[in-house]
Amino acid sequence: xxxxxxxxxxxxxxxxxxxxxxxxxxxxxxxxxxxxxxxxxxxxxxxxxxxxxxxxxxxxxxxxxxxxxxxxxxxxxxxxxxxxxxxxxxxxxxxxxxxxxxxxxxxxxxx
Amino acid sequence: xxxxxxxxxxxxxxxxxxxxxxxxxxxxxxxxxxxxxxxxxxxxxxxxxxxxxxxxxxxxxxxxxxxxxxxxxxxxxxxxxxxxxxxxxxxxxxxxxxxxxxxxxxxxxxxx
Numbered sequence: 001x002x003x004x005x006x007x008x009x010x011x012x013x014x015x016x017x018x019x020x021x022x023x024x025x026x027x028x029x030x031x032x033x034x035x036x037x038x039x040x041x042x043x044x045x046x047x048x049x050x051x052x053x054x055x056x057x058x059x060x061x062x063x064x065x066x067x068x069x070x071x072x073x074x075x076x077x078x079x080x081x082x083x084x085x086x087x088x089x090x091x092x093x094x095x096x097x098x099x100x101x102x103x104x105x106x107x108x109x110x111x
Numbered sequence: 112x113x114x115x116x117x118x119x120x121x122x123x124x125x126x127x128x129x130x131x132x133x134x135x136x137x138x139x140x141x142x143x144x145x146x147x148x149x150x151x152x153x154x155x156x157x158x159x160x161x162x163x164x165x166x167x168x169x170x171x172x173x174x175x176x177x178x179x180x181x182x183x184x185x186x187x188x189x190x191x192x193x194x195x196x197x198x199x200x201x202x203x204x205x206x207x208x209x210x211x212x213x214x215x216x217x218x219x220x221x222x223x
Contacts, residue, residue, distance in 0.1 A: 004153075031209050042115070042199065042213030043154075050209075058210070090153065094209060099145055102153035 002026050004103035006091050012109045013081040021076040021106050023091030029101070031094045032074040033058075034066065036087040037105075043090060049074055050096075081110045113138040113204045117214035125222050128190050132217045135182040138204030144176055144183050145211065147199040154199055157185070190221045 007022045025032065030051050035043040035058075045058030049068040063085060065077040074093075078085060088107050092100040114137045124130055136144065143161045147154035158167045160176035160183060167174050171190075176183045187194055197218050201211040 033209075035213075040215060042215045043201075043211075044213075045210065048210065096209060097142075099156040099159050100209075100211065101156070104152040 004091055004093055004101055006089075006103035006106050008106060009104070010107045012111065013078075015081060015083065015110060017081050018077070018079050019081070021078075021089055021091075021108075023074045023076070023103060024072050025074075025091075025093040025101070026072065027093060027101065028071065029093035029095055030071065031096060032068065033092045033094075033100065034064070034074070034076045035090045035092065036060065037090060038087050046076065046089075078108075083110050086110045113202065113212040115200055115202050115212050115214035117198075117200050117217050119217060120215065121218040121220070123220045123222065124190055126190060126192060128221075129186065129188045130190060130219060132185040132187075132198050132200075132219070133182060134185070134200030134214055136200075136202045136212075137181065138202050138212060140204055141178065142203040145201045145203070146174055146183075146185050147201065149197040149199055149216070150195075157198075187219075190219075192221050192223055195219060195221045 004025045033048040034046040037043045044060045047066040049055045088105045091103045094100045118133045145159045146157040158174045163178040171188045174185045197216040199216045200214040
Protein backbone atom coordinates (compact mmCIF):
# COMPACT_ATOMS: atom_id res chain seq x y z
CA UNK A 1 0.00 0.00 0.00
CA UNK A 2 1.89 3.06 -1.27
CA UNK A 3 -0.41 5.75 0.20
CA UNK A 4 0.17 9.16 -1.43
CA UNK A 5 2.91 9.27 -4.05
CA UNK A 6 4.38 12.52 -5.35
CA UNK A 7 6.76 12.99 -8.25
CA UNK A 8 9.27 14.43 -8.78
CA UNK A 9 11.01 14.72 -5.40
CA UNK A 10 13.08 17.72 -6.50
CA UNK A 11 12.96 20.12 -9.43
CA UNK A 12 14.72 23.31 -10.48
CA UNK A 13 12.86 25.56 -12.92
CA UNK A 14 13.83 28.73 -14.69
CA UNK A 15 11.52 31.73 -14.44
CA UNK A 16 8.70 31.43 -16.95
CA UNK A 17 8.96 27.67 -17.41
CA UNK A 18 6.00 25.42 -16.74
CA UNK A 19 5.70 22.04 -15.08
CA UNK A 20 3.25 19.58 -13.57
CA UNK A 21 3.64 18.10 -10.11
CA UNK A 22 2.15 14.64 -10.01
CA UNK A 23 0.16 13.17 -7.12
CA UNK A 24 -1.46 9.75 -6.91
CA UNK A 25 -3.17 7.94 -4.04
CA UNK A 26 -4.24 4.31 -3.79
CA UNK A 27 -6.49 4.53 -0.73
CA UNK A 28 -9.68 5.34 -2.67
CA UNK A 29 -9.94 8.67 -0.83
CA UNK A 30 -12.48 11.06 -2.29
CA UNK A 31 -10.76 14.23 -1.03
CA UNK A 32 -7.39 15.44 -2.31
CA UNK A 33 -5.40 18.59 -1.59
CA UNK A 34 -2.33 20.56 -2.56
CA UNK A 35 -0.44 22.53 0.08
CA UNK A 36 2.74 24.56 -0.07
CA UNK A 37 5.12 24.99 2.85
CA UNK A 38 7.58 27.86 3.01
CA UNK A 39 10.43 27.92 5.57
CA UNK A 40 9.17 28.75 9.06
CA UNK A 41 5.58 28.89 7.87
CA UNK A 42 2.65 26.57 8.17
CA UNK A 43 1.13 24.75 5.26
CA UNK A 44 -1.05 26.87 2.97
CA UNK A 45 -3.85 25.28 0.96
CA UNK A 46 -3.53 25.88 -2.80
CA UNK A 47 -6.37 23.79 -4.27
CA UNK A 48 -8.52 20.92 -3.16
CA UNK A 49 -10.94 18.43 -4.67
CA UNK A 50 -13.88 16.63 -3.09
CA UNK A 51 -14.18 14.10 -5.90
CA UNK A 52 -13.39 13.39 -9.53
CA UNK A 53 -14.34 16.32 -11.73
CA UNK A 54 -14.68 18.77 -8.81
CA UNK A 55 -11.97 21.21 -7.76
CA UNK A 56 -11.94 24.41 -5.76
CA UNK A 57 -9.52 27.14 -4.75
CA UNK A 58 -7.82 27.23 -1.40
CA UNK A 59 -6.03 30.09 0.30
CA UNK A 60 -3.21 30.67 -2.25
CA UNK A 61 -4.36 29.51 -5.73
CA UNK A 62 -2.80 32.22 -7.91
CA UNK A 63 -0.28 30.88 -10.40
CA UNK A 64 -1.51 27.29 -10.18
CA UNK A 65 -4.07 25.06 -11.85
CA UNK A 66 -5.39 21.60 -11.04
CA UNK A 67 -7.54 18.91 -12.56
CA UNK A 68 -9.12 15.76 -11.14
CA UNK A 69 -10.13 13.39 -13.91
CA UNK A 70 -9.85 10.26 -11.74
CA UNK A 71 -10.22 9.47 -8.04
CA UNK A 72 -6.55 8.50 -7.83
CA UNK A 73 -4.74 11.43 -9.48
CA UNK A 74 -4.57 15.14 -8.70
CA UNK A 75 -1.85 16.93 -10.69
CA UNK A 76 -0.82 20.52 -9.94
CA UNK A 77 0.20 22.69 -12.88
CA UNK A 78 2.49 25.75 -12.75
CA UNK A 79 2.17 27.66 -16.01
CA UNK A 80 4.69 30.52 -15.68
CA UNK A 81 7.03 29.74 -12.81
CA UNK A 82 8.05 32.67 -10.59
CA UNK A 83 10.62 32.84 -7.75
CA UNK A 84 7.73 33.27 -5.29
CA UNK A 85 6.71 29.70 -6.12
CA UNK A 86 9.92 28.30 -4.67
CA UNK A 87 8.58 26.07 -1.93
CA UNK A 88 7.94 22.51 -0.80
CA UNK A 89 4.68 21.19 -2.18
CA UNK A 90 2.67 18.53 -0.37
CA UNK A 91 -0.19 16.55 -1.78
CA UNK A 92 -2.62 14.93 0.66
CA UNK A 93 -5.76 12.84 0.57
CA UNK A 94 -8.52 11.83 2.96
CA UNK A 95 -12.03 10.55 3.35
CA UNK A 96 -14.43 13.30 4.35
CA UNK A 97 -14.11 14.19 8.06
CA UNK A 98 -10.96 12.10 8.51
CA UNK A 99 -7.30 13.07 8.98
CA UNK A 100 -5.24 13.93 5.92
CA UNK A 101 -2.55 11.56 4.66
CA UNK A 102 0.39 13.40 3.14
CA UNK A 103 2.86 12.53 0.41
CA UNK A 104 6.59 13.07 0.91
CA UNK A 105 6.64 16.39 -0.90
CA UNK A 106 8.22 17.97 -3.96
CA UNK A 107 10.95 20.55 -3.36
CA UNK A 108 10.73 23.16 -6.13
CA UNK A 109 13.25 25.92 -6.77
CA UNK A 110 12.56 28.65 -9.33
CA UNK A 111 15.59 30.72 -10.37
CA UNK B 112 -9.76 35.08 8.55
CA UNK B 113 -9.08 31.80 10.34
CA UNK B 114 -5.98 31.86 12.53
CA UNK B 115 -3.90 29.22 14.32
CA UNK B 116 -1.03 30.25 16.60
CA UNK B 117 1.46 27.81 18.04
CA UNK B 118 3.88 28.43 20.88
CA UNK B 119 6.70 28.22 21.47
CA UNK B 120 8.08 28.34 17.91
CA UNK B 121 11.10 26.34 19.02
CA UNK B 122 12.15 24.42 22.08
CA UNK B 123 15.33 22.58 23.10
CA UNK B 124 15.16 19.98 25.88
CA UNK B 125 17.16 17.05 27.22
CA UNK B 126 16.12 13.44 26.92
CA UNK B 127 13.73 12.51 29.69
CA UNK B 128 12.20 15.98 30.00
CA UNK B 129 8.45 16.57 29.66
CA UNK B 130 7.30 19.18 27.16
CA UNK B 131 4.02 20.98 26.53
CA UNK B 132 3.26 22.49 23.14
CA UNK B 133 0.48 25.02 22.75
CA UNK B 134 -1.99 25.77 19.99
CA UNK B 135 -4.60 28.54 20.09
CA UNK B 136 -7.08 29.21 17.33
CA UNK B 137 -9.74 31.53 15.97
CA UNK B 138 -11.86 29.84 13.32
CA UNK B 139 -15.42 30.16 12.12
CA UNK B 140 -17.59 27.09 12.74
CA UNK B 141 -14.92 24.95 14.40
CA UNK B 142 -15.08 21.25 13.52
CA UNK B 143 -11.81 19.68 14.70
CA UNK B 144 -8.22 20.25 15.75
CA UNK B 145 -5.43 17.99 14.54
CA UNK B 146 -1.81 17.48 15.57
CA UNK B 147 0.82 16.28 13.13
CA UNK B 148 4.50 15.41 13.54
CA UNK B 149 6.82 16.41 10.70
CA UNK B 150 10.34 15.05 10.51
CA UNK B 151 12.23 15.32 7.24
CA UNK B 152 9.31 14.77 4.91
CA UNK B 153 5.57 14.23 5.17
CA UNK B 154 3.58 15.31 8.21
CA UNK B 155 2.29 12.23 10.01
CA UNK B 156 -0.98 12.25 11.92
CA UNK B 157 -0.96 12.16 15.72
CA UNK B 158 -4.38 13.17 17.08
CA UNK B 159 -7.73 14.53 16.02
CA UNK B 160 -9.76 16.32 18.70
CA UNK B 161 -13.37 17.37 18.40
CA UNK B 162 -14.70 17.43 21.96
CA UNK B 163 -13.61 19.55 24.89
CA UNK B 164 -11.99 18.01 27.92
CA UNK B 165 -11.42 14.53 26.51
CA UNK B 166 -7.76 13.56 26.52
CA UNK B 167 -6.39 11.56 23.62
CA UNK B 168 -3.37 9.45 24.44
CA UNK B 169 -0.84 7.43 22.47
CA UNK B 170 2.12 6.12 24.41
CA UNK B 171 4.07 9.08 25.77
CA UNK B 172 2.02 11.61 23.81
CA UNK B 173 -1.28 13.07 24.89
CA UNK B 174 -3.45 15.98 23.83
CA UNK B 175 -6.51 17.80 25.06
CA UNK B 176 -8.82 20.45 23.63
CA UNK B 177 -10.52 23.37 25.38
CA UNK B 178 -13.24 24.70 23.08
CA UNK B 179 -14.28 27.41 25.51
CA UNK B 180 -10.79 28.95 25.71
CA UNK B 181 -9.98 27.98 22.09
CA UNK B 182 -6.74 26.12 22.61
CA UNK B 183 -5.15 22.72 22.70
CA UNK B 184 -1.99 21.33 24.25
CA UNK B 185 0.22 18.46 23.18
CA UNK B 186 2.22 16.82 25.97
CA UNK B 187 5.21 14.58 25.48
CA UNK B 188 6.58 12.83 28.55
CA UNK B 189 10.02 11.19 28.94
CA UNK B 190 11.17 12.73 25.65
CA UNK B 191 13.55 10.81 23.38
CA UNK B 192 15.82 12.02 20.58
CA UNK B 193 13.37 10.46 18.13
CA UNK B 194 10.76 13.00 19.25
CA UNK B 195 12.81 15.75 17.58
CA UNK B 196 10.57 17.16 14.86
CA UNK B 197 8.28 20.01 13.93
CA UNK B 198 4.85 19.60 15.53
CA UNK B 199 2.03 21.11 13.51
CA UNK B 200 -1.39 22.09 14.77
CA UNK B 201 -4.23 22.41 12.25
CA UNK B 202 -7.85 23.38 12.67
CA UNK B 203 -10.82 22.47 10.51
CA UNK B 204 -13.27 25.35 10.27
CA UNK B 205 -16.02 26.66 8.07
CA UNK B 206 -18.11 23.68 9.08
CA UNK B 207 -15.72 21.21 7.48
CA UNK B 208 -12.89 19.02 8.65
CA UNK B 209 -11.15 19.01 5.32
CA UNK B 210 -10.22 22.67 4.81
CA UNK B 211 -7.49 22.92 7.42
CA UNK B 212 -5.70 26.03 8.63
CA UNK B 213 -2.22 25.22 9.91
CA UNK B 214 -0.09 26.95 12.50
CA UNK B 215 3.59 27.64 11.83
CA UNK B 216 4.65 24.69 13.94
CA UNK B 217 6.87 24.15 16.98
CA UNK B 218 10.39 22.88 16.32
CA UNK B 219 11.28 20.49 19.14
CA UNK B 220 14.89 19.43 19.57
CA UNK B 221 15.64 16.69 22.10
CA UNK B 222 19.32 16.43 23.01
CA UNK B 223 20.83 13.24 24.46
